[in-house]
Ligand SMILES: Cc1cc2nc3c(=O)[nH]c(=O)nc-3n(C[C@H](O)[C@H](O)[C@H](O)COP(=O)(O)O)c2cc1C
């Protein structure tokens with residue numbers, strides 16, 4: 001049984017300090033925290049960065065890295081006798097192929113990714129100098145919490161983490177809760193394949209995030225902000241830590257704490273993330289209740305994505321209407337992550353709702369003859385290039401059976417076998433499913449095996465149940481991972497049937 005006053009939230013930190021789950025570590029942590037040893041062991045085995053200490057080079061097996069020749073790099077390492085293992089997308093698709101050394105530092109194989117040019121008119125302006133004046137926070141205090149929320153409403157700011165929920169509604173909900181203890185949590189877990197925009201904010205404009213988070217805390221009445229940052233983002237974490245030091249004089253009683261992730265994509269899902277901070281296996285909770293009512297340690301919690309919060313300072317300084325007018329059919333500017341077969345992969349801030357052609361033009365043009373694209377991370381599936389004029393926004397992509405999601409846009413040219421592309425995405429979902437719902441756990445494995453067998457044998461019978469399995473997963477999964485995990489396969493079969501015929 002857990003000891004009274006047990007310090008469960010220390011488990012993951014201590015595992016890191018001990019260098020991972022080595023012999024005797026679970027018992028030592030149990031003694032120190034008061035959490036049963038079996039439970040400590042259960043938590044540790046959930047997270048790849050602490051469960052497998054001593055791993056050598058980590059090579060990304062994400063779609064973009066596979067397209068960019070990760071297999072050849074792995075073979076080279078093998079040839080030199082270097083220990084290595086394949087890992088899920090490392091969030092640096094603009095530099096593909098990507099690998100991390102054992103200290104989780106980037107091995108500089110690829111050129112640095114591009115960003116949109118410095119333009120002070122842009123709300124985020126990744127290319128500009130970071131501004132640590134905290135004028136927007138002062139303005140928020142000047143106009144009052146209700147007016148801040150009103151500006152967010154006028155801006156039409158929708159969450160940038162994937163679901164697109166209106167920010168002002170969440171902020172009002174937490175502010176309106178009766179419980180006086182509330183938290184703000186920043187979701188900086190960014191692990192969706194093809195996605196690396198939050199990383200650029202953390203690296204280049206960390207003060208935008210800190211200021212946005214401080215404004216959020218002030219508005220909802222929270223005194224502590226947790227920033228849950230992806231464990232593999234060592235460089236981004238350093239940048240955030242340095243910025244936090246510089247920000248301290250402006251924060252006036254608001255404490256911002258960094259919590260590093262430990263290698264589990266599912267912890268980007270908001271309730272799994274809360275479980276991780278609390279020191280548990282990162283398994284999504286059943287909703288409702290939503291975090292706005294019962295979040296971190298059961299308290300009302302506002303969780304927002306890094307980009308969502310980084311939009312807030314410019315909204316307050318220039319007005320909600322100004323931000324709104326940036327978009328086409330939907331409000332605001334948007335950070336698009338562009339990778340795959342394009343000349344200059346990178347993060348581009350453009351009006352929300354540009355087309356693929358416009359985005360790729362910003363990224364220097366297509367490489368080869370484009371055939372397909374994935375518009376919003378692995379969970380958005382694939383679209384044929386004939387959809388290149390569709391607005392890359394929530395409504396536009398939903399109408400095509402896809403989604404903007406994390407805006408991780410990957411372009412594939414006509415050299416790519418779409419069955420293979422779907423297989424790379426299926427491997428990701430199988431590896432990252434937390435396993436608590438049977439439809440997701442079993443479905444991810446079945447879909448991946450169907451693809452393996454199709455690629456090996458070209459026997460159409462191996463794919464005959466794909467749609468039914470997809471339906472079961474969509475209907476029977478607790479969270480978005482299981483609901484969308486089959487979409488790469490289903491949409492590849494739907495839009496590229498020629499790649500699923502025995503004779504191509
Ligand atoms: C499987 C899964 C992974 C997710 N990963 C992230 C993530 O890495 N970052 C993020 O901000 N949101 C992620 N989300 C969405 C969050 O659950 C949540 O909607 C978001 O953090 C809310 O912030 P927003 O309203 O500012 O978008 C994920 C959702 C699911 C289902």
Ligand code: SF4
Nearest residue numbers: 436437440477479482
């Ligand atoms: S759908 Fe998958 S990832 Fe989500 S809770 Fe269920 S098993 Fe876990």
